[in-house]
Amino acid sequence: MRPADLAREHGISAQAVRNYERDGFLPPAERTRSGYRIYTEAHAAALRAFLALVPAYGHSAAGEIMNAVHRDAVDDALAAIDRGHHQLLRDRATLDAVRRAVDHLTAESGAAPAPAADGTRTIGELAHRLGVTPATLRNWEAAGILTPARDPATGHRVYRSADLRDAELAHLLRRGGYPLDHIAAVVQRIRTAGGTGPLAEALDEWRRRLTARGLAMLTAATHLGACLNGGPPGPSRP
Known part of the structure; x- marks a missing residue:
């Protein structure tokens, strides 16, 4: 997928998608020989998770959570979520x-x-x-x-x-x-x-x-879980 393909789903710009990757909200994209980014369903899932986290925890905390996810520091991501629920x-x-x-x-x-x-x-x-x-x-x-x-x-x-x-x-x-x-x-x-x-x-x-924030947290949990599990939101797996 191209940046525009990810952006279209959310009504944002392709540049915003590139900025989110730059800031660590999405995993790094591979490049073609000519330098174009190649996005996958993993990037789409990460973008859905980040955008769902923003109304639930705020932009700064959402970025912190996704950065932690992409450096495999899941406990750090969960701690940020816990702080949001506590607040x-x-x-x-x-x-x-x-x-x-x-x-x-x-x-x-x-x-x-x-x-x-x-x-x-x-x-x-x-x-x-x-x-x-x-x-x-x-x-x-x-x-x-x-x-x-x-x-x-x-x-x-x-x-x-x-x-x-x-x-x-x-x-x-x-x-x-x-x-x-x-x-x-x-x-x-x-x-x-x-x-x-x-x-x-x-x-x-x-x-x-x-x-509204509490409901947004429920939505964000669904998308973040899908991002961590490597698939789209769906029924819970045992």
Whole structure:
């Protein structure tokens, strides 16, 4: 097969196929004496797998997975997939926690948040919990998303239960592509326990995105399995 033959199935350009080979997403192609690439069904299967992995795990992780597959590091590929599933599960748990917080704040308007079960957190501890950098948390503070108190003795930031809630919400919405000013407005609405309509819409949209990502993971698993097994998707073989 030629690059155009692989590209046609997915509505992409032949150059994109060549770029995917260059980046290690497809196995290296043999060449004719005149230098033209020769693609096989193995390349077609790898392309289907890569393009199915992108909506499931993101472009970077999809490339990491396929590069691992082509260097016979299947365990590395599976570890990247495991991280994607772990992140999806964490996103679902965070979304549920935020929705519960919003429901509670709506029902108990003006009530102070209950103390966190594990006490306060430092900026380093909160950054580690979310998987972001302390600089990111300082940026969120500058945008009005976080309002940590200061330890009177040291001057260091102290994050309490309400700050943890706001940080989890910011992290969730940032992964959903929302800008900082939008997130700051949503967090402010939570703090005042009023006007939760926009927040409910944002959470519903993120729920739909999580569902779509989970379904994409199932599709990607089918195509990646076919790529590893050297054949088109079909009934499971014993």
